[in-house]
Amino acid sequence: MKVFDAILLLGLKLLPDGSPTHELSLRVETAASCYKAGRAPRIICCGGQTPGTPVSEARVMRSMLISLGVPETAILCEDQSQITVENFKNARRLLDAAHPCVLIVTSDYHMFRAKAICRISAHMRCRGCKARIPKEETRIARHDEPLHTLDYLLGFQSGRRKRPDWYMKLREFEIRYIRKEK
16 A cells, blocks of 8 residues: 555535535545555645635644544644645645655545646645545536636636636536526
8 A cells, every 4th residue: 555645635615604514524534534544644634714614624624633533743734725726736835745645635526637736736646535425415516527627727727817708608608507407
């Protein structure tokens, strides 16, 4: 079994009262299992405070990991990021290895994009451990993931490139018509 420099646990928007969604709880449980299995000596919780929530995702995940038996000393928090690209770039700064190799823990439908971002934007070697999320709980997220992947691949997530009119019309159409049908 390969031992990684760290487990990168990716956050997810909290409920308005600051509590985790079921999907985030499944991610945290997966990360705790990987840690207890000896996959890495530490876990980096990634996720900042989003508008409308009282606390950062990283802080909530840290508390959950401690309640699952992960020692406080094995947990680092990256609590400044708002998007997946920032998760990896900020977590990279917390790692002391010259060429880190990390184990990403995120939702099953999010893993493809997460690994691409980790390799391309943060220049880290990685593998993934998927948190299996019931499809009925993530219908919209699974539907949106290909658009988020396209967003990243075209360079729009960083804000350095302006989204073209056709892209914005596609998003508007998707929100107005496709989501209503589901």
